[in-house]
Amino acid sequence: MDRPQSLRQQFEPKLLAVLRRGYGWGDLRADAVAGLTVAVVALPLAMALAIASGTTPDKGLTTAIVAGFLISALGGSRVQIGGPTAAFIPVVFGVIAEFGYGGLILCTLLAGLMLIAAGLLRLGTLMKYMPQPVITGFTAGIAVSIFSSQIKDALGLRMEQVPAEFVERWIAYGRHLGTTQPTAVALVVSGLLIIVALRRWKPKWPGFLIALSACTAVAVALALPAETIGTRFGSLPSALPAFSIPQIPFERTLELLPASFTIAFLAGVESLLSAVVADGMTGGRHRSNGELVAQGVANVGSALFGGLPATGAIARTATNVRAGARSPVSGMLHAGFLLVFLLLFAPLMRHVPLAALAAVLLVVAWNMSEHQHFRHTLSAPWGDRLVLLLTFFLTVFVDLTVAIQAGIVVAAFVFMFRMSESVEISGGMHPDDDNGQGDDAEGRQRQRLPAGVEVYRISGPLFFGAANRLDNLLDQFVETPRAFILRMRLVPIIDASGVHALRALADRCRRRGIVLIVSGLQAQPNRILADMALGRDGQVRFASDFERALLLAESIAAEKAPSPGSVAQ
Template sequence: MRSLRGLLPTTGDYDLRPRTLRADLAAGLTVGVVALPLALAFGASAGVGPAAGLVTAVVAGIVAAVFGGSNVQVSGPTGAMAVVLAPIVAVHGAGAVALVAVLAGVLVLVAGLARLGRVVTVLPWPVVEGFTLGIACIIALQQVPAVLAVRIEPGGNTLVTALDAVGRAVAATDLTPTLWALGTVALVAAGTLLLPRLHAAIPASLVAVAVATLVAELTDAPVARIGALPDALPLPSIPAIDPGLLRELAGAALAVAALAAIESLLSARVATSMNRTAHHPDRELVGQGLASVASGLFGGMPATGAIARTAVNVRSGARTRLAAVVHALVILAVLYLATGPASAIPLAALAGVLLVTSVRMIPAATIRAVLGAGRGAALTFTVTAVVTVALDLVQAIQVGIGVAAFLALRHVARSTDVHREPLPGPAEQGDEHIALFRLEGALFFGAAERVFGTITERSVDDGVLVVILRLSRIGMLDATGARALGELIGDLEASGLTVLVKGVQGEHRTMLRRVGAIDALRHPSHLIDDLGDAVVHARSHVRRSAVAEVTEPGGTGRAHG
């Protein structure tokens, strides 16, 4: 129960002192104005309609703010989620999204209760940035049909669909709708980019969309509009559950849950770096899981933490989660009071907002930093971005992590090395018959064969009688490395050499015993802790070998004590 209480809301989540209260109200109002066109746009982009985007922003925004693990996180529909949902809508229809939201929310909630919140820290930076770039490209490509005023059935590959839209627009005999749509997009994009230069407090995207809508209304422009929107929140209901559909949507729900968890935790981490306050990853997953479940019950989309809106919230002076609640209430007020004007918004205007959003998702400086971080980082970044666009987001993360892991293992394997060292202290007669090898790094499947091959080459046919293996600097030893070490000892002993193993760490000794490597030694005393003792032992073997050669001329010259 004590552990569970750490995942629940507390009175300490809020600060109602007048100064803090004013800051939260102002920040919430600012974020609400910024989020309104994005909520409409992401709902339309996902294929579930602008109304679903509004519902998600309101319901999930409030639930995630109250139950989440960050004081300044803002949640709702996002571009990445819209990218994942679009194929689901194309195959199963918009009605399946509510069920996916509930299923995915339950999975994220369970992940939070299972304390998996810190798993995002294992994601390599190039994978995250490549993933983000791929999403940005997909969001931009998804807008091409709306930008060109071409209607295309959703569900195909985003790049192919965009190229098809371009082909249809070029072949069209009447270019009037296309020119109007392009003009609307240009107006919104220019306003969104240029208005903040006049004054930072101007809600640029909202003003740009409002101006584009006014122009379209006054000129009776031939552009597609959002259409009718609900003037109230729908009543909550449990989505229809069909066993067959449930099985078909299981994979989609898992992908949505993974995306919701990753994006929310990344957003919370960004917020923490911006305002220097802590966040609770496990509680964040609990809050996001509950938010998606609630959104699904109201007919909305799965929700995640939104990095862009969270950044606006922090920069606007938000202190507590009350700001995120206010942001949702602002959108709720629009839903009840202004759905009439909102229904006249051109779809091309929302496309303009999303195009600007996609450009801003990953700054050019970040791309240069990743590409300049080395060939490995550049390869991981590029592969992740390409797979995100060509296949899907979950596979992109899997492939990106696989590439990063392979490169990391290759680097670790290359850093594992073996050096032949001179014996410590004054030289003695016979020392040339003793080979002292120092192994350092990670002795695992990726490096064992190369390292042990080097030892064999430098030991056999070099007049060596005794080999000392220094293992005290081995940082990691896996079963493959331990087994290969046993085989090396056995091969050297079989060739007539005596092998002494020095400085085996406690946990490594257990592994060596389990795979039988210790048993390959000729005598238990050949496992030694001190280098000085190992050298004394080796010299005694060499002296006995010399005596054996004098007294037994036909002997092998190898020590067997």
């Protein structure tokens, strides 16, 4: 009975748990207020993020409605708000530019299936092992990419296409700088000033929506010559999101797998980070594996309705909590309110200036840059700085997929280097945990060490990054001993490479006529050595602690004469 209970706890939507405990009119009222508040915040963001991703604003609204509803209804977090986020912009823009919108639909479907598989395989807990320099690096890199993508609309540049590559994009901006429109600059500056002022003096007000509305009202009232949603994309459809699948290039599935993995990775990381933030604000506890499954279902659903990739949105989730949300119903209502906005106000949205949306995204880019964390990490050890800068520059100048892969690999190598440096192999008469002796233990033990016996001690994990430290151990002996004690009480773990290194050491000892004694094995090394049959051939003797090893070595040294033909190899 325990196992089904465990599975239910991992994958049951939080919505069911909340309803089971009881849900009243007071809860519904609080969730409705929170859902409306978040919908007001999400409305301009959904459109702006879709445009920055290289598609139409209605795709962003569809994503917020469909995926936002599914994430809240099925997710493992009580107050998570889902939808399109800025993290997807570079990869989505690149996929659409190279494979078309059908390629993005396929990417989103594949990413959704990957997330479902990751949740069912219970990989959600692994996300906590993601190195922070990698997260900070690609997040800051994405922020720079978002900022770069908004220059055209912020300045009103007259250019047909914006190159996807960072350097080529800025070269193109430079060539068209003479086409800057003063109206666009005025609108973007006005939008920025309104947002910044409201954040300082009225932080609870929906700054994005107010700035967007004010800029739109001024542009319409003064008939300003500014490019709008309507002039670029036409009118938004004022209808329910329709189940529709465009032409999908299934034959290019293998080409799209890297981008799909990147989308799945970003969705998983950002959704779980958002859930952790929500837990910190509410005192709750999310279900990471159930959250990944919900994110996967939501991305599949978004793709089938012609939307964009989606994940948990940290800022919108925090807004939801601060607005008084009590359950996943607030997120479901947020999606419902967005649908109402789409049905009622779609004709008015065509008047929104693109420069005003650019102002919104410039603020999003600044918030996403996490410049305080970036500067803080630059004061970290050299390995963390290397991972941070490598991930950042690869995200900006090369590709987000390459940046994440390289960042994780380099972070792993840095970790292995640090772990190998923490392994100490030294003269083994130092006091350690074998017998709980004091500071004068080494002197007493050295005096009792019989002739023909040598002792070394390993301190730290004996894994593949440090296993080669045993290669030249015997060369440090002035005279070939009859017995060699290797103290391993301070070795918490050993892997196959460590076992192989010990076996090679035992072989070298045998060839020199030395009896190898291993003392003080902890549980994990003892189990691994037994499983891998080290010592069954009699080449290695084992002692539970150093005292017993010393007695064994003394008896060996007393009865065993040095090998006459022993030659060091």
